[in-house]
Amino acid sequence: MSKTVTSSAPARGPADHDVRTQIVAAATEHFSRYGYEKTTVSDLARAVGFSKAYIYKFFESKQAIGEMICANCLCQIEAEIRAAVDEADHPPEKLRRMFKSVVEASLRLFSQDRKLYEIAASAATERWEATLAYEERIRELLQGILQEGRQAGDFERKTPLDETVMAIYLVMRPYLNPLLLQNGFDYIDEAPGQLSSLVLRSLSP
Amino acid sequence: MSKTVTSSAPARGPADHDVRTQIVAAATEHFSRYGYEKTTVSDLARAVGFSKAYIYKFFESKQAIGEMICANCLCQIEAEIRAAVDEADHPPEKLRRMFKSVVEASLRLFSQDRKLYEIAASAATERWEATLAYEERIRELLQGILQEGRQAGDFERKTPLDETVMAIYLVMRPYLNPLLLQNGFDYIDEAPGQLSSLVLRSLSP
Numbered sequence: 193m194s195k196t197v198t199s200s201a202p203a204r205g206p207a208d209h210d211v212r213t214q215i216v217a218a219a220t221e222h223f224s225r226y227g228y229e230k231t232t233v234s235d236l237a238r239a240v241g242f243s244k245a246y247i248y249k250f251f252e253s254k255q256a257i258g259e260m261i262c263a264n265c266l267c268q269i270e271a272e273i274r275a276a277v278d279e280a281d282h283p284p285e286k287l288r289r290m291f292k293s294v295v296e297a298s299l300r301l302f303s304q305d306r307k308l309y310e311i312a313a314s315a316a317t318e319r320w321e322a323t324l325a326y327e328e329r330i331r332e333l334l335q336g337i338l339q340e341g342r343q344a345g346d347f348e349r350k351t352p353l354d355e356t357v358m359a360i361y362l363v364m365r366p367y368l369n370p371l372l373l374q375n376g377f378d379y380i381d382e383a384p385g386q387l388s389s390l391v392l393r394s395l396s397p
Numbered sequence: 398m399s400k401t402v403t404s405s406a407p408a409r410g411p412a413d414h415d416v417r418t419q420i421v422a423a424a425t426e427h428f429s430r431y432g433y434e435k436t437t438v439s440d441l442a443r444a445v446g447f448s449k450a451y452i453y454k455f456f457e458s459k460q461a462i463g464e465m466i467c468a469n470c471l472c473q474i475e476a477e478i479r480a481a482v483d484e485a486d487h488p489p490e491k492l493r494r495m496f497k498s499v500v501e502a503s504l505r506l507f508s509q510d511r512k513l514y515e516i517a518a519s520a521a522t523e524r525w526e527a528t529l530a531y532e533e534r535i536r537e538l539l540q541g542i543l544q545e546g547r548q549a550g551d552f553e554r555k556t557p558l559d560e561t562v563m564a565i566y567l568v569m570r571p572y573l574n575p576l577l578l579q580n581g582f583d584y585i586d587e588a589p590g591q592l593s594s595l596v597l598r599s600l601s602p
Contacts, residue, residue: 351598359595362588366571383567390564393556394599 212250215240216264219257220308228258228311255320262315263322265301265308270329272297277333283341284392290337291388294330295367295380302370312370330368331361338395347395360391417455420445421469424462425513433463433516460525467520468527470506470513475534477502482538488546489597495542496593499535500572500585507575517575535573536566543600552600565596 218240222231233254237244251257276293280286302309315323335357341347347356367373367383423445427436438459442449456462481498485491507514520528540562546552552561572578572588 348598351594355591355594358587359591362584362592363568363595365584371576379567379570382563386560386564387567389556389560390568390599391595393553394595 216260220261258311259320259322262311266326269297283337283346286337288388291384295384298373316369316371348397421465425466463516464525464527467516471531474502488542488551491542493593496589500589521574521576553602
């Protein structure tokens with residue numbers, strides 16, 4: 193299990209933190225059974241056995257709870273991607289693993305649980321903070337691999353690094369986004385291999 | 398205006414063809430005013446002043462009418478892309494123009510008319526025949542440019558042609574699909590330039 197993201201709001205002590213965790217756990221189960229859109233904060237309050245007002249002491253809205261669930265999901269995906277990248281020794285292979293694990297980890301999480309997919313889809317459509325931060329971290333991971341590959345002489349150095357990072361990120365992006373992913377199923381098996389080979393050809397020194 | 402696609406059903410004479418065209422024109426207007434999902438064949442019959450049974454003589458379902466509208470739209474987009482490609486003399490520039498015009502033509506058509514977007518989205522999600530045929534023609538156009546570039550010595554020839562076509566098509570695909578396009582707005586200005594530069598780097602001999 194990867195690290196769990198806690199809210200950006202300042203923690204009010206360990207007991208508060210436990211209550212938040214408890215609410216998020218109950219909400220995850222409730223959303224995944226009844227769906228995110230259909231569930232209200234009242235439903236959640238009933239499910240956890242707290243008053244609605246008490247829940248609002250910890251989260252300002254249903255979306256705030258959804259954001260935390262989403263952040264946890266994205267953290268899991270990210271941890272899987274990082275683990276896959278770390279298994280490889282050389283930057284070209286790291287890049288291949290990154291493409292492969294991006295597709296596999298995202299697909300597994302989003303299709304395993306149709307209801308969680310619904311939260312992830314809202315997050316992607318409405319550009320929730322958690323999604324933006326996740327995309328930024330993925331870009332940084334990519335940039336690290338590219339820098340390492342440039343230093344090792346595996347990758348060309350003529351193109352400005354920023355440009356290379358952005359272009360490869362654009363190639364990868366459809367496979368990070370649950371909405372886009374849902375529409376790419378036809379090619380899901382070949383895509384990671386084909387795209388990483390193309391990208392590696394574009395990087396040859 | 399580009400060529401108009403007619404149904405795959407055998408035409409039953411020029412008068413029948415006119416009636417079909419008339420139904421498609423009325424349906425296009427009706428869908429774009431009231432939406433594709435909400436409109437029934439009865440609504441259309443009323444709007445055109447024909448009986449519902451008469452419309453069913455020409456189209457077996459609302460989807461069949463939607464497919465024809467969709468096919469006409471995709472033909473327009475394709476004509477724009479081909480015109481842009483034909484303006485360039487050399488394969489690398491043709492490829493740049495192709496990326497640029499794919500994004501521009503698709504965006505214009507899909508965002509110009511939100512209601513037509515709805516039809517295009519159904520077509521893409523449900524993999525309508527018109528969409529599949531369109532995707533195939535785009536792949537052929539791409540293959541033609543790549544073959545020309547290989548012959549002219551602009552592009553590398555080590556990678557099997559099929560593989561190169563497929564990989565570049567996968568890079569382009571998010572910008573052909575209205576559903577995917579809708580989720581790429583953040584990067585819509587830079588994407589064509591960045592992606593075509595990356596692809597060209599991958600093709601260097």
